[in-house]
Amino acid sequence: MARAVVIGGDAAGATAAVRIKDSVPDAEVVVLEKGSWTSYSACGIPYLVAGDVEQADALVARSPAEHRERGLVVRLHTTATAIDREGRVVHTMDAETGETGSEPYDVLVYATGAHPRTPPVEGLDQFGVPVHTLDEGVALRDRLVARDISHVAVLGAGYIGIELAEALAQRGLSATLIDRGEEVMRTLDADMAALIRERVIELGIDVRLGEEVAGVEREGDRCRAVRTRRVGSGGDGDGAEAEPVRAEVVVIALGSRPRVDLARDAGLAIGPSGAVAVDERMRTDDERIWAVGDCAESRHLLTGRGANVQLGTHANKHGKVAGLDAAAFLTGSGRGEAVFPGVVGSAVTRLCGLEIGRTGLTEREATAAGVDHRAVVVEGTIRSGYMPDAGWARVKLLAEPGTGRVLGGQIVGNGPVAKRIDVVAVWCHVGTTVQEAQMMDLSYAPPFGGAWDLWQVAARKAVGQLGLSPAL
Numbered sequence: 001m002a003r004a005v006v007i008g009g010d011a012a013g014a015t016a017a018v019r020i021k022d023s024v025p026d027a028e029v030v031v032l033e034k035g036s037w038t039s040y041s042a043c044g045i046p047y048l049v050a051g052d053v054e055q056a057d058a059l060v061a062r063s064p065a066e067h068r069e070r071g072l073v074v075r076l077h078t079t080a081t082a083i084d085r086e087g088r089v090v091h092t093m094d095a096e097t098g099e100t101g102s103e104p105y106d107v108l109v110y111a112t113g114a115h116p117r118t119p120p121v122e123g124l125d126q127f128g129v130p131v132h133t134l135d136e137g138v139a140l141r142d143r144l145v146a147r148d149i150s151h152v153a154v155l156g157a158g159y160i161g162i163e164l165a166e167a168l169a170q171r172g173l174s175a176t177l178i179d180r181g182e183e184v185m186r187t188l189d190a191d192m193a194a195l196i197r198e199r200v201i202e203l204g205i206d207v208r209l210g211e212e213v214a215g216v217e218r219e220g221d222r223c224r225a226v227r228t229r230r231v232g233s234g235g236d237g238d239g240a241e242a243e244p245v246r247a248e249v250v251v252i253a254l255g256s257r258p259r260v261d262l263a264r265d266a267g268l269a270i271g272p273s274g275a276v277a278v279d280e281r282m283r284t285d286d287e288r289i290w291a292v293g294d295c296a297e298s299r300h301l302l303t304g305r306g307a308n309v310q311l312g313t314h315a316n317k318h319g320k321v322a323g324l325d326a327a328a329f330l331t332g333s334g335r336g337e338a339v340f341p342g343v344v345g346s347a348v349t350r351l352c353g354l355e356i357g358r359t360g361l362t363e364r365e366a367t368a369a370g371v372d373h374r375a376v377v378v379e380g381t382i383r384s385g386y387m388p389d390a391g392w393a394r395v396k397l398l399a400e401p402g403t404g405r406v407l408g409g410q411i412v413g414n415g416p417v418a419k420r421i422d423v424v425a426v427w428c429h430v431g432t433t434v435q436e437a438q439m440m441d442l443s444y445a446p447p448f449g450g451a452w453d454l455w456q457v458a459a460r461k462a463v464g465q466l467g468l469s470p471a472l
Contacts (some may be wrong), residue, residue, distance in 0.1 A: 002330045003025040005105035007080045007091050009069035012293025012315035013111030016057055019323025021071050024330050030073040030103055032080050037134045045137035050167035056075045056138050083266035097198035103181040107288050107326040114256035114294035114310050123216025130252045153247035157184040160188045162351050165205050176206040176245045180231045188410050189362045199352040211242050216243050223248055258295040265393030271297035275308035280321035280339040292318035301340035303369040309343045344428040348418035357421030360408025360428040373398045373407050376461040380454050382415040384446035391415035404433035405466045423455055434459040435468055
């Protein structure tokens, strides 16, 4: 009997496992999951912490029991400790009993995900609380409810950090965001992120930028405060200590790194992004091993470089593609019918009453990749100006000099604007120029915008600044 082993039971791993089982019903498909849940929405965890979602299982798309009903073998609380590529065996350990075991495979799907890093600061190992998995989200929520907690420090002012700080404020707690960067949300350019920082502060959340954690002050067995220091001018963190931040809990949201230790130890190639290198069918440099989800690398369609973009949208697609290819390998029918073309870095969120979207390259990313670019910024109303509650939005569009190729976009507004970023995402995917974009047939009605869509206003402005034609 053909045998597939999948390390990791969340979006990417579970999707691959189901696809293999559906394609090769006689195969034994074993899923190793270190946590208590499978196929859940990590993006929903801040809403669980806030109390908007009452039950953790509401975030679960398919439970372990449901996967078993479909014929998968699901081993919870089971950690993969090593991959023996020559013997085609995954060594395991039961997290609850410590019992070791092994799982032989004909094909292996590596879906270990990513996890926030914990700075090597004394006290964080005891009082720091990462919130990346559903188990961790439940643990934080229960901790906030069960203990006498009024102040929380959140390390990291990216998407997750701000979402969690907002969730804490919604619970009536005092939250402080601490980040060594000069601005919040480094996934946006600073001029766009500043709009979000202003709204975060208006919500009553303290924002400490240009600082990093230096230590934890304790009182008995409880955390009392977090010590920080100002980051030096060279960015090396050698500045003077700042005023301590009162906190009974320290949430760690410093960005997630792909979990590649097992893959690296097994000799699999790691890409320049720090994630496992794969081809367009998610296959590694071992013909029997695929890598998917947050631990895997994708090709960025605008730079041609390897990129590690950690989103459930990509994870599900990775799993489908890898599952089809692994199934084809098991049956000896060649290659899977699907390929994963790459990413342009699309993401949306809602923070403190603002909607935010981004796609393609920011100015910082374009500069780092050596991509020549120009940026234009346009502000306007979300609806026609004469409509009640017309709202506002700021859009930023990047284009390539000479060709006019659209390179990226960012949008921030106080109404339903985030999904408008999908227009620019398509432009980035298919190589649309600003000359073409300004004339595209986009929808219009007064409740939804002006006769000229904001993105097309930006495209017109870019055409003019780049000296392209026709300049409308």
